[in-house]
Amino acid sequence: MSTLKSEVATSGRYDVGVIRADFPFFDTGVAYLDSANTSQRPRQVVEAMEEYFTQYNSNIHRAVYRTSMQATERYDATRRKVREFINARSVKEVIFTRNVTESINLVAYTWGRQNVGEGDLIVLTVMEHHSNIVPWQILAQEKGARLAYVDIDDQGELRLDQFHDLLEQRPKLVAFAQVSNTLGTITPYRELTAAARAAGAVVLIDGAQGVQHVGVDVQEVGCDFYGFTGHKILGPTGVGVLYGRRELLEAMPPFLGGGDMIKAVFLDHTDYAGLPEKFEAGTPAIAEVIGLGAAIDYLQGVGVDAIRAHELDLTEYAVEALSEIDGLRMFGPPALRRAGVLSFDIEGIHPHDIATIVDRHNVCIRAGHNCAMPLMHRLDVAATARASFFLYNTKEEIDRLLVGLHDAKRIFS
Amino acid sequence: MALDDQFYREYILDHYKNPRNFGRLEAADISHEEYNPLCGDMVGMDFRMLDGVIQDVRFHGRGCAISQASASLMTERLKGMRVEDARKISKEDVLGELGIEISPARLKCALLSLKVLKVGAYGLAHEEDED
DSSP states (O other), X not given: OOOOSOHHHHHOSOOHHHHHHTOGGGGGOOEEOBTTTOOOOOXXXXXXXXXXXXXXXXXXXXXXXXXXXXXXXXXXXXXXXXXXXXXXXXXXXXXXXXXXXXXXXXXXXXXXXXXXXXXXXXXXXXXXXXXXTHHHHHHHHHHTOEEEEEOBOTTSOBOHHHHHHHHTTOOSEEEEESBOTTTOBBOOHHHHHHHHHHTTOEEEEEOTTTTTTTOOOHHHHTOSEEEEEGGGTTXXXXXXXXXXXXXXXXXXXXXXXXXXXXXXXXXXXXXXXXXXXXXXXXXXXXXXXXXXHHHHHHHHHHOHHHHHHHHHHHHHHHHHHHHTSTTEEEESSOGGGBOSEEEEEETTBOHHHHHHHHHHTTEEXXXXXXTOHHHHHHHTOSOEEEEEOOTTOOHHHHHHHHHHHHHHXXXXX | OHHHHHHTOHHHHHHHHSOTTBSOOTTOSEEEEEEOTTTOOEEEEEEEEXXXXXXXEEEEEEOOHHHHHHHHHHXXXXXXXXXXXXXXXXXXXXXXXXXXXOOHHHHHXXXXXXXXXXXXXXXXXXXXXXX
């Protein structure tokens, strides 16, 4: 068995060097400032997956031999870890999906089709990722429902006055990101949820950028649905999570039909399995789920609060460093209300060109619309450059970004 | 950093900073815009035609140095060209004219103006992306 706990957990103080030693990727010498896109994976995650592939590779939930039982046990262990990580009441409220996109689509296609009708209102925000816009547009078109978007202010924070006005129209659903993937804005998700629930709405929170940077306690927040994805929280691609309140999940029809989601199948009908299997048709991403379990162990070993403090330090450092550059404009709120995400542009240099030039300095940043085209329109930009930080990043990497940015200025001067 | 000096050659930067034939054409015979779905960059072209010859062409848009320089170079090439010759302009022609090593990630930037030409101006079938 591999050791799943990070050494950081036992040392008791934040040592980024110890953390980086767990990530073989950093041997490449690349400065990786794109974790809001996808994170790097520690060896503990890779080893947990390798162990499955090499020592107990088998399908889950169906074979009687011991190897399969071991796989099933490890698969189910991740569900217990997720339950604890987000403090769901029960493992029955934890559904494995492919990613947040699938988590949101699952809700739109099942709960949405059953509960949203003509003229009903769905409230979103202008800074959502496409995955929290498009599924609701599809649903609204199918049902004749209405969509309304809460705007942001000049600091990239939600216009709460608009939000509360929209609640007076009694929306069926309110869906928003816990943390904006582009601006890094940490939304007041607790207050938004409480107000929306009080107005009778069902609340879905997109936690793709939230669970690993600020954490979540779904019972305390009181949301009905919460989604997050493995690959942004040190885990593998191909596995995500949907949390749903049990009463809602039980009343919802299945999403995909097939193996594993049934109790009994007859030629003329099927009795569905209970939770969570009802929503997990077909052989799942077994190795990835096991890898996700190791990722959660790693994150909890370091501690989300310690990660947040480290990222805040990096963000403050980066905001100051980037301010030096003439013509550089940063978007989003002050560091205290921002996760480790910095979107910016530089006058006269397109973000693509910025990213290409800093890449020549071995620094990875995102450039483009960040899967948030409506937000780009709102900010009146075609694209932004985005640097994002996670538990393993250092000030030295930000310094290297700065060197790259100065070079971009020189080339385009 | 010798590499990026090579990538952002002087004439690319020149076409980016001082785009040729930039703007809109009044009473254009053909106008078309295309977007790069990866980044939202846009290039549009207006054409004025006479007897199968491109009399005048202007482009507008917003985007990176590669996409805008490529469009600028394209307009220089198109002016006065017969339509049947313009139809023959290939991906290789455009990349050759840019004269720099284009990574797969930036190929769509470099070829956005060609897409405008093919899809919009000549109503050719939407070329499938090959990368």
